[in-house]
Amino acid sequence: MSIRTSTVVGLTATVLGVGALGFTIAPSVGELAKGRHVEESNYATGAQAKGARATMPRWLPDGATAVHYRISTTNGDRSITAQLPDGLRPTGCSGGAAPAPAVPVKLSTARLPAGAGSKVAINCGSYRVVVDGRDLYAWQTGADWVAVNLAGLQRR
Incomplete structure (x- = not known):
């Protein structure tokens, strides 16, 4: 060779x-x-979660437990799961028993129930929320977050 x-x-x-x-x-x-591109955090209580993260919504009850927060760092989508102390919807949320127009759950997480995006009955700020017994499932799209914060800046 x-x-x-x-x-x-x-x-x-x-x-x-x-x-x-x-x-x-x-x-x-x-x-x-x-x-x-996805950050996840777990907190023992809602109060602890709000103390640790400025981005945690204020409507989350302080007494909520087993709080799991997930955020996409590329598009701002967020999801929260928690156990409510009393099973009642959080203060400041609106909506009734009839499903509101659905917004798709973009940030995939095994913690959100199947079909959660079509079962929305409560709106908490710009979050879409499902309360199932004591279980709270919430999500917000990055576009919703931007819209809420732009509106707040324009009011100043």
Whole structure:
């Protein structure tokens, strides 16, 4: 075998090896990148959650427990799950028993019940909320967050 032939064979083997390694690593890197754009936090109570995060809505009862907060850092979508101490809807929320116009749940989380976006009965600020017994499920799109904050700035 000549030096030129062995060089070509060596380069081909190297390129194929690196290519195979790339296919093996690429899905893992993609999964890491996806997770990098979502922040999640857990708090024992609503009071603790509001003390830790300025972005936690004020309507969340202080006595709520098992609070889970999730936010997308790329588009601002948010979701909250919690246990309500009394099963009553939070103060300051509006809406009745009839479903309000649904807004899709964009931030996927296993903690939101299936079909939550079509079962909305309560609006708490710009959050859409489902209360099921003592379970509270809430979500807000990034677009809703921007609209509320722009309206607040324009009133100043």
